[in-house]
Each structure stands twice: as C-alpha cells, then as structure tokens.
Amino acid sequence: MLITAKGLVIRETPVGEFDKMLTVLTAEHGKISVFARGAKRMKSPYFVSTHMFCYSEFVLRKTTDIFYINDCSLIDGFFDLRSTLEGSALASYIADVARDISTENTDETKLLRLTLNCLFAIAKGKKPLPLIKAVFELRAVCYAGFLPRLSGCDVCGRAPLPTYFFDIAAGVFLCEECYHARAKLLEEEAGKINEAESIYAAAHTIVQISPGVFAAVIYALSSPPEKIFSFTLADDAMHDFSALCEKYLLCHLERDFKTLEFYHTIVT
Numbered sequence: 158m159l160i161t162a163k164g165l166v167i168r169e170t171p172v173g174e175f176d177k178m179l180t181v182l183t184a185e186h187g188k189i190s191v192f193a194r195g196a197k198r199m200k201s202p203y204f205v206s207t208h209m210f211c212y213s214e215f216v217l218r219k220t221t222d223i224f225y226i227n228d229c230s231l232i233d234g235f236f237d238l239r240s241t242l243e244g245s246a247l248a249s250y251i252a253d254v255a256r257d258i259s260t261e262n263t264d265e266t267k268l269l270r271l272t273l274n275c276l277f278a279i280a281k282g283k284k285p286l287p288l289i290k291a292v293f294e295l296r297a298v299c300y301a302g303f304l305p306r307l308s309g310c311d312v313c314g315r316a317p318l319p320t321y322f323f324d325i326a327a328g329v330f331l332c333e334e335c336y337h338a339r340a341k342l343l344e345e346e347a348g349k350i351n352e353a354e355s356i357y358a359a360a361h362t363i364v365q366i367s368p369g370v371f372a373a374v375i376y377a378l379s380s381p382p383e384k385i386f387s388f389t390l391a392d393d394a395m396h397d398f399s400a401l402c403e404k405y406l407l408c409h410l411e412r413d414f415k416t417l418e419f420y421h422t423i424v425t
C-alpha cells in the first residue's frame with residue numbers, strides 16, 4: 158500500500174555506501190522510519206530531498222515497521238540555516254528534541270508546525286536565536302504533556318504578582334510569601350530526616366522571574382503559531398526567559414542532549 162505524507166527529516170543515518178535510514182516527522186503518522194535506498198548517490202532522485210532538515214513530500218510503501226521511498230520531492234530545504242554554525246547547532250538541537258518527544262502513529266501536527274516555524278525563523282535570520290530556542294522549548298515540552306499552571310500564585314491564587322517564583326518541577330508559579338512558606342516547610346521536613354541535599358535540590362528547581370518574563374511565558378504559549386516569535390525582551394529578561402525554558406524542558410524530559418551541550422559551546 159502506498160501513502161503520501163509531507164514530512165521533515167529530523168535524523169539521517171548512513172547505511173552502507175549508498176543508502177540512508179531517515180527519521181521523518183509527519184503530521185498524520187507522527188514519527189516514522191524511512192529507508193532511502195541509494196539516496197547518498199549524487200544521481201539519485203532522492204538525493205536533494207532526503208537530507209537533514211529537508212521538508213519533503215514522500216510517497217511511501219510500508220512493510221513491517223519501516224517505510225520505503227517510492228517517490229519524494231523537496232518542499233523546503235531550509236538551506237540558509239546552515240549559513241551560521243550557531244543556527245545549524247540550534248536546528249540540530251530542535252530536531253533532537255522533536256525526535257525525542259514525538260511518537261509513532263500519533264497526530265504530530267502541532268509539533269511539526271512548531272519545528273518548521275523554528276527552522277524557518279533560523280534560516281531567515283531575523284529573530285534572535287535564544288528567543289527561537291526558548292519558545293520552542295516551552296511549547297515543545299507542553300506538547301509533551303507538561304503545561305505549567307499560569308493562573309498566578311498556585312497556593313493563594315493572587316495575581317498579578319510583583320515577582321514570580323516558578324517551581325520548575327511542579328510547573329507552578331508562587332508569590333513571594335507562599336514561596337518562603339513552602340521553602341520553610343521543606344527546610345523543616347528535611348531537617349527532620351536529615352537530608353540537606355533535598356533542600357538544595359528543591360532550591361534548584363525554583364527560578365525567580367519578573368512580571369515581564371511571566372508575560373513572555375503566557376505569550377509564547379498562547380499566541381497563534383505564526384506569531385510565536387513576535388515579541389521582544391530586554392537582555393536581562395531574555396536571559397531569565399531562556400534559562401527558565403531550558404530548565405523546564407530538561408527537568409520534564411529527564412535527559413540531556415549532546416546537541417544542546419554543543420550549542421552552548423558556541424552560544425553562551
């Protein structure tokens with residue numbers, strides 16, 4: 158049976174001298190494995206449309222768990238994102254996260270659209286990379302099922318607040334009073350069971366942010382897909398927003414990404 162699907166190549170692995178195994182993110186079928194026979198040959202009709210970050214239309218034939226290419230044509234190669242090392246590094250990290258959180262036989266329309274929007278923005282070069290990265294991380298981790306509660310202080314319900322304490326592990330915001338009360342409780346509990354490390358670990362999942370950064374979190378999560386990067390932040394606020402989004406993603410996906418480590422060696 159043949160199926161037609163538009164998909165983004167989020168990993169390519171060489172197989173032998175001429176073939177490649179691709180991981181492709183599609184809207185309707187989720188993440189799929191595609192064997193691209195002969196695609197490494199320059200003369201192959203699949204050569205152009207099966208590279209990393211290529212968004213292509215595939216005609217596929219399925220046998221067992223793997224799809225084989227019957228035909229494919231390039232829609233967008235995002236070739237300009239390779240023009241800077243920083244952009245290329247960020248795109249690799251984004252593809253890595255998309256691969257990690259996407260699943261097979263699932264509708265991944267939202268994740269595919271977000272990923273394409275990010276690659277498009279990197280290729281265009283008009284938005285700061287830390288902004289693209291942070292918005293991607295926040296929305297991606299929400300698509301993976303970890304939406305933070307955004308209704309002001311999670312304990313007393315006060316909103317808006319002069320300063321917000323974000324409990325990253327719990328995905329909730331606290332006011333200053335409730336944060337101190339909770340920290341005191343943790344301290345007392347930890348004192349009883351003599352576990353100083355747990356105080357330390359608890360403290361490390363809290364980040365304090367300004368109302369401007371809180372507004373950025375709300376905007377990044379609630380804006381329509383075509384406007385997700387249409388906001389700006391001062392340098393300090395951008396730094397806090399970036400740190401929050403990265404910590405939130407790493408905490409909830411419970412893993413590290415080598416591509417993120419590499420990105421940080423060139424973008425601090």
Ligand SMILES: [Zn+2]
Binds near residue numbers: 313314315333335
């Ligand atoms: Zn409160």
